[in-house]
Amino acid sequence: MHIDDELVRRLIAGRFPQWAGLAVRRVPSGGTVNAVYRLGEDMVVRLPLTEGGAADVARERAWLPRLAPRLPAGIPEVLGAGEPAEGFPWPWSVYRWLEGEHPRAGAVVEPESLAGDLAEFVAAMWGVDLPDAPAAYRGGPLGSLDAGTRRAIETLRGVPEEDVDCDAALAVWEAALAVPGWDGPPVWLHADLMPGNLLADRGRLTSVIDFGCMGVGDPACDLFPAWNLLPDGAREVFRERLGVDDATWARGRARTLSQALIALPYHRLTNPSMAANARHVIRAVLGPR
Incomplete structure (x- = not known):
């Protein structure tokens, strides 16, 4: 879906005329599901780029207000619910702007403090x-990823x-x-804890964003930051603070590797940030070549 500044201005003016005079500017992002635009100084507009991403809009509107008081970090707050208009076919949302910088693999400030913050957030999610x-998206049994992971490995051989x-x-x-699968009750997950979905200030976690994959499933799905x-x-x-058993840790490691193996051939020529993080994961799991 092609989205530009002018389309966003028209959507805002039609749905939220009280904000029509605010500046609109694209926020650079390596994400693949939403276009993100700053609206004034205090708000952000997220518009899905695909039909699949559009389904996440309703999920966030329904669950973010209920999750927010239960979590130790900031999460997106929906300020306005946009609807299809101006040729844009899907719902979209306006959120409060959250300050912070995305931490970068290989350049993490205060890594042990950040690990503790992430463990606190994940434990709170599991306890909801x-x-x-x-x-949750990707929250099912590890075997459900088997075919896609093997295809990705064969693709990378080429x-x-x-x-x-x-x-x-x-x-x-x-x-x-x-290893044994998860045999406990499904737990609440963010299910997409990528660096681009984390915000930090001076090395400490401040907010977690983009909850489109959230839901319940195997707790191993939220071990990705490791x-x-x-x-x-x-x-x-991170592991010690969460008290993760060996089987869950192994599943989390394999899930993270699977996502990287699938992402690398798909994004290597089109999305440098996603491809770079996939390479980082592969090195972290397999060791340097």
Whole structure:
């Protein structure tokens, strides 16, 4: 879906005339699901780029207000519910602007403190007790990712310039498939804890954004920061604070690797930030080549 500043101005003017005079400017983002525009100084507009992303809008509107008081970090606050108009076919939302910088893998400030903050957030998510929760995207059994992960590994065998040890990746994946699955009740998950969905100030977590994948499922789904962001020592702090057992840790490691293996061939020529983080995950799990 092509979205530009002028379309956003028309959508705002038609739906929220009280904000029609505010400045609109695109926020650079490596995300693939939403276009993001700053609205004035205190708000942000998120518009889905695909039909699949449009389904996330209703999920966030329904659940974010109920999750907010239960979580130790800031999360998006919906200020306005936009509807299809001006040729734009899907619902969209206006949120309060959240300050902070995205932490970068390999350049994390105060990594052990950030690991503790992330563990506190994940533990709070796991402890949420809200009925009628949706199933989280990617929150099902590890085996549900098997076919896609194996296809990605075979695809990467044909991309020698990426220098991925595909045999090692397959060994990690198959070992994780052999560990016990989650046999407890499904827990609440953010389910997309990528660096681009985290905001920090002076190395400390301030907010978590983009809850479009949220729902309930295997707690291993929220262990992604251990490999997509945190260095070795902080990774252990994260695990210790959460008290994660060996099987859940192995599933989390394999899930993070699977996402990176799938993302790398898909984004390597079109989305530098997503491809770079995928390479970081592969190195963190398999070791340097």
